[in-house]
Amino acid sequence: MIYIGIDTGVHTGFAVWDNRQRSLLEVTSMSIHEAMDRVKQYQADAAEKGVKLIVRVEDPRQRTWFGTERKSVRSSRV
Numbered sequence: 001m002i003y004i005g006i007d008t009g010v011h012t013g014f015a016v017w018d019n020r021q022r023s024l025l026e027v028t029s030m031s032i033h034e035a036m037d038r039v040k041q042y043q044a045d046a047a048e049k050g051v052k053l054i055v056r057v058e059d060p061r062q063r064t065w066f067g068t069e070r071k072s073v074r075s076s077r078v
Contacts (some may be wrong), residue, residue, distance in 0.1 A: 002046055006035055014038060035038045 001020070007013035012035045028037040030038070039055055046053040 001035065001052045002055065003044060004039060004042060004055045006039075006055070008032060008060065026039075031045065 002025075003017040003019065005013070005015045005017070011029040012032045013029050014035050015024060015028075018025050026038075036059075043053055045051075061076065
């Protein structure tokens with residue numbers, strides 16, 4: 001099984017985990033369009049090999065903090 005994690009943003013984080021090898025195959029940052037193309041490539045390879053592919057995309061709307069608010073909380077505790 002192959003897991004792909006995508007962290008969207010100005011620089012989109014992209015990571016690939018191979019569950020059989022128990023190792024990361026790829027960890028990098030790229031544009032969101034490049035990430036979508038990489039998912040398509042992995043999807044084609046997985047289908048050819050009969051391997052299950054799972055893709056997870058971070059949803060920034062689920063954040064409980066943003067920007068300087070978190071920094072100010074941390075700095076006030078020091």
